[in-house]
Amino acid sequence: MHPPTVSWAARADRWGGALNRWVERLCALLVVVLVLDVWLGVLARYVLPIHLTFTEELARYLMIWVALLAVSCGVYRREHIGMLFLFERLPGRARRAVLLGLDGAAFAFFALLAWYGIGFTAAGAKQFSMIFGMSKALPFAAVPVTAALAGIQVVLAAVRDQGRLDDFGTERIP
Amino acid sequence: TTLKLGHLNPADPMQSHSGAMAAVFKALVESGTNGEITVDLFSDGQLGKDDEVIQQVRDGVIQASISSAGGIAAHYPLVGVFDVPFAFPNIAVAHKVMNLDSAFGRTFAADVEARTGLKVVGLLDSGGFFAISNSRRPITSVADMKDLRIRTMTLPTHETIVSSLGGRPTPLPWAEVYTALQTGVADGQMNPIPIIAFAKFDEVQKYLTITNHIITPYVWVMNKGFYDGLTAEQRAVVDYAAAAAVDAGRGISRIIEASERGLPKLAKKMEVNALSASERAAFAEATQPAVRKLIVDKFGAEGEAMLNALMTEIETASK
Amino acid sequence: MTLVAVTFFGLLLLGMPIGYVLGIAGVVGMLQIGGEQFVSMAPRRFFAGLDLFPFLAMPFFILAGEIMNRSGITRRLVEFADALVGFLRGGMAHSNMVASVLFAGITGAATADAAAFGNTMVPAMVKKGYSRPFACAVTAAGSIIGPTIPPSNLMVIYGSLMGVSIAGLFAAGILPGLLICLICMAVIAALGRRLNLPKGTERPSLRSILVAFRSSLVAMVMPLIILGGILGGIVTPTEAASIAVAYALVIGGLVYRTISVADLVEMCIRTARVTGVIFLIIASASILGWWMTFEKIPQLIAVTFLQISDDPAAIIAMILALLLVIGLFMDVNAALIILAPVLAPLTATIGMDPVHAGIMIVLALNISLMTPPVGACLFVLASVTGERVEAISRALAPFIVAEMAVLVLIAFWSDLTLFLPRLLAG
Numbered sequence: 001m002h003p004p005t006v007s008w009a010a011r012a013d014r015w016g017g018a019l020n021r022w023v024e025r026l027c028a029l030l031v032v033v034l035v036l037d038v039w040l041g042v043l044a045r046y047v048l049p050i051h052l053t054f055t056e057e058l059a060r061y062l063m064i065w066v067a068l069l070a071v072s073c074g075v076y077r078r079e080h081i082g083m084l085f086l087f088e089r090l091p092g093r094a095r096r097a098v099l100l101g102l103d104g105a106a107f108a109f110f111a112l113l114a115w116y117g118i119g120f121t122a123a124g125a126k127q128f129s130m131i132f133g134m135s136k137a138l139p140f141a142a143v144p145v146t147a148a149l150a151g152i153q154v155v156l157a158a159v160r161d162q163g164r165l166d167d168f169g170t171e172r173i174p
Numbered sequence: 175t176t177l178k179l180g181h182l183n184p185a186d187p188m189q190s191h192s193g194a195m196a197a198v199f200k201a202l203v204e205s206g207t208n209g210e211i212t213v214d215l216f217s218d219g220q221l222g223k224d225d226e227v228i229q230q231v232r233d234g235v236i237q238a239s240i241s242s243a244g245g246i247a248a249h250y251p252l253v254g255v256f257d258v259p260f261a262f263p264n265i266a267v268a269h270k271v272m273n274l275d276s277a278f279g280r281t282f283a284a285d286v287e288a289r290t291g292l293k294v295v296g297l298l299d300s301g302g303f304f305a306i307s308n309s310r311r312p313i314t315s316v317a318d319m320k321d322l323r324i325r326t327m328t329l330p331t332h333e334t335i336v337s338s339l340g341g342r343p344t345p346l347p348w349a350e351v352y353t354a355l356q357t358g359v360a361d362g363q364m365n366p367i368p369i370i371a372f373a374k375f376d377e378v379q380k381y382l383t384i385t386n387h388i389i390t391p392y393v394w395v396m397n398k399g400f401y402d403g404l405t406a407e408q409r410a411v412v413d414y415a416a417a418a419a420v421d422a423g424r425g426i427s428r429i430i431e432a433s434e435r436g437l438p439k440l441a442k443k444m445e446v447n448a449l450s451a452s453e454r455a456a457f458a459e460a461t462q463p464a465v466r467k468l469i470v471d472k473f474g475a476e477g478e479a480m481l482n483a484l485m486t487e488i489e490t491a492s493k
Numbered sequence: 494m495t496l497v498a499v500t501f502f503g504l505l506l507l508g509m510p511i512g513y514v515l516g517i518a519g520v521v522g523m524l525q526i527g528g529e530q531f532v533s534m535a536p537r538r539f540f541a542g543l544d545l546f547p548f549l550a551m552p553f554f555i556l557a558g559e560i561m562n563r564s565g566i567t568r569r570l571v572e573f574a575d576a577l578v579g580f581l582r583g584g585m586a587h588s589n590m591v592a593s594v595l596f597a598g599i600t601g602a603a604t605a606d607a608a609a610f611g612n613t614m615v616p617a618m619v620k621k622g623y624s625r626p627f628a629c630a631v632t633a634a635g636s637i638i639g640p641t642i643p644p645s646n647l648m649v650i651y652g653s654l655m656g657v658s659i660a661g662l663f664a665a666g667i668l669p670g671l672l673i674c675l676i677c678m679a680v681i682a683a684l685g686r687r688l689n690l691p692k693g694t695e696r697p698s699l700r701s702i703l704v705a706f707r708s709s710l711v712a713m714v715m716p717l718i719i720l721g722g723i724l725g726g727i728v729t730p731t732e733a734a735s736i737a738v739a740y741a742l743v744i745g746g747l748v749y750r751t752i753s754v755a756d757l758v759e760m761c762i763r764t765a766r767v768t769g770v771i772f773l774i775i776a777s778a779s780i781l782g783w784w785m786t787f788e789k790i791p792q793l794i795a796v797t798f799l800q801i802s803d804d805p806a807a808i809i810a811m812i813l814a815l816l817l818v819i820g821l822f823m824d825v826n827a828a829l830i831i832l833a834p835v836l837a838p839l840t841a842t843i844g845m846d847p848v849h850a851g852i853m854i855v856l857a858l859n860i861s862l863m864t865p866p867v868g869a870c871l872f873v874l875a876s877v878t879g880e881r882v883e884a885i886s887r888a889l890a891p892f893i894v895a896e897m898a899v900l901v902l903i904a905f906w907s908d909l910t911l912f913l914p915r916l917l918a919g
């Protein structure tokens with residue numbers, strides 16, 4: 001796809017890219033920790049002389065954090081899967097309008113998740129996981145934090161793609 | 175008004191205690207209020223994990239839930255005091271103590287209400303005492319527990335019970351337990367008889383030991399705003415319907431244990447043994463101090479007070 | 494209900510990503526039920542939908558696949574397979590199917606199979622000249638062999654939910670699983686000429702087979718180690734996926750010395766991104782799924798459906814249709830928990846054996862994993878390979894038809910499923 005050709009769109013593209021790079025690095029780190037955690041759980045069962053009983057729960061929470069953080073990467077790269085057969089048959093102008101509408105709805109969805117996710121996390125602060133009695137606010141916070149990130153990337157991607165002045169979207173959205 | 179009630183087990187009232195409770199409650203409430211209250215049932219944990227469903231009750235999304243100790247623990251960790259091993263001498267005493275009619279039951283319900291805003295309308299056992307199954311050897315003494323990998327829930331109290339007996343607690347998610355027992359990732363597991371039968375562990379385990387080491391509660395909670403919003407007559411109906419339903423639940427649990435769906439079924443495929451009185455004492459000696467210490471460490475003075483209240487009640491009920 | 498349906502299909506047709514569509518339709522449904530407390534359910538469901546340990550198999554197999562591809566493990570395995578069957582038309586597609594059967598002993602979930610093969614076999618097949626949609630279709634069709642041959646997560650759920658012997662279900666799944674493999678291979682053979690599937694020029698010599706065998710030997714130990722780890726009782730099927738990662742790392746990093754730390758970072762990032770795409774769909778589906786449960790929609794549809802006729806054949810046909818339709822919109826685990834208690838008693842009234850009924854229900858739901866608009870295996874493959882859902886679906890059509898035929902055969906011919914359980918029970 002062609003690069004954005006107006007300056008504000010180019011700026012949105014840069015910001016989105018910078019944010020995304022940091023999120024991706026964090027994801028890589030968490031994947032490594034996740035793998036180590038599951039190995040540790042298996043080793044603790046046979047080799048290590050200690051009983052580790054938190055590895056399974058920790059693995060679930062790490063997995064959720066990684067996957068939800070990566071949702072925003074998918075938003076930035078427009079990797080989330082949709083059915084495009086109709087979209088691609090629309091004329092360029094209509095396509096641009098539809099995309100704006102869909103981005104608006106997506107933003108509303110992530111904003112709603114983020115907003116109500118705060119209450120969800122606050123309620124989690126009063127619940128306890130079995131990992132050293134850690135409060136569930138830490139895993140639950142994955143929802144509002146990552147939804148907010150995704151919401152930001154939706155806006156940046158929308159600005160970026162609306163700013164492309166060529167015959168909009170003749171290629172598949174990458 | 176509609177009262178939506180969620181629970182974790184099959185809907186068939188003959189198959190599970192919560193199924194029976196839900197059915198009895200629905201029939202009594204709908205007839206007792208002449209249809210003013212409709213009871214809408216969600217069985218099999220359809221609405222989500224237990225702790226999540228309790229949150230739904232707190233939020234008023236649904237009105238009531240018959241919940242396991244594991245689910246309650248996320249909202250009310252003190253429920254862990256029930257995990258003191260060998261605290262209950264027999265099932266009849268458990269009936270008297272895990273009961274809203276007992277002094278302890280009333281204290282417990284009041285404390286749950288104070289801390290979570292949930293109205294407790296029923297308190298009973300989860301389906302009988304825990305037994306230990308395994309694929310290695312019959313367990314007749316504490317020594318037989320040595321190095322057995324026993325699957326437990328991710329509960330520190332349960333893990334401590336296994337480790338203080340010399341076994342290796344192996345926490346695994348419920349969905350993987352059957353396969354893990356089949357392949358030998360875990361040697362054994364502990365659960366009440368009806369759950370062992372329900373989960374078909376007799377297909378993958380050889381030995382069953384009636385240890386009767388713990389008995390965990392089921393707590394039936396209701397949204398307090400909903401309960402308080404009922405008329406006095408409706409509240410009276412809900413109260414007696416819940417009490418009668420709990421009786422039915424206890425009854426069906428004992429029937430399941432004793433019938434072709436419980437111990438007799440398991441005994442067809444598994445070698446069953448029970449602990450002798452002296453071995454029971456040895457098991458208690460090995461496990462009780464560690465778990466009591468854990469509860470006091472974890473819950474402090476509150477935990478100790480609740481624990482003492484429970485032990486006093488058990489002593490009274492045992493006389 | 495109408496509003497939710499209109500929202501769902503409207504947004505889907507306009508091209509909105511399915512992960513957003515499911516969530517938005519679910520939120521619309523919750524808004525329709527009532528107050529703010531229902532909308533505040535959305536983040537709760539979003540989280541709870543992912544809070545399952547067995548899901549870990551997916552990212553781990555994706556990561557293992559990344560490492561295998563980058564380190565040359567995949568290439569060597571494929572060269573060996575190619576030396577053996579490459580001279581046949583569609584040989585690689587056939588070996589994909591056979592490998593699915595072997596992999597079925599490792600995994601209990603079709604999505605794990607799709608993740609592992611999508612990231613290894615599909616690129617390898619594309620390199621050998623297969624079209625990517627076709628390679629994805631073969632992989633998707635083979636992925637449901639995973640939960641048909643034991644172990645199988647769905648069968649464990651069904652067995653304990655409905656009081657049916659899990660060991661019996663496991664045994665009963667073996668023949669249907671093999672039959673699916675055979676019929677898919679028949680489809681590949683039948684399509685071979687029309688699709689002009691690649692075909693090697695010469696028959697392999699014993700020498701070339703031996704050379705390929707030696708070069709892939711270390712790589713071939715991988716499935717053995719994983720399978721041994723499970724059958725030997727060392728790890729659970731989910732943990733086995735992490736063993737795959739470990740082995741791939743050791744071989745790629747130490748034996749072949751083909752991967753660097755920088756490569757690893759990039760592979761972890763790709764794993765996270767692919768997982769993010771898939772898990773958004775799962776998380777959002779559990780918002781819509783909760784709304785469907787709360788409104789008792791599957792039961793409503795079931796009751797309406799099943800009033801139509803009481804002829805046994807018609808009832809079986811309607812159960813199958815119902816499962817396939819509900820499976821279009823709902824996660825299979827949720828669908829199973831809600832529908833099994835409704836459907837199983839019905840199968841009992843027409844005299845079906847409980848194990849037989851269980852296999853039929855589980856297989857129907859598995860097939861629904863491959864059907865658009867909501868088919869988890871479809872999305873996993875689309876996400877892992879970058880291929881479009883529409884293209885995969887089109888290539889998949891003949892396989893789905895064939896597997897539906899197997900499903901019907903299984904439904905009406907009870908001996909096929911019950912032969913092995915009876916044999917094992919003596």
Ligand code: NA
Nearest residue numbers: 597639643644
């Ligand atoms: Na399998």
Ligand code: NA
Nearest residue numbers: 821861867868
């Ligand atoms: Na589907």
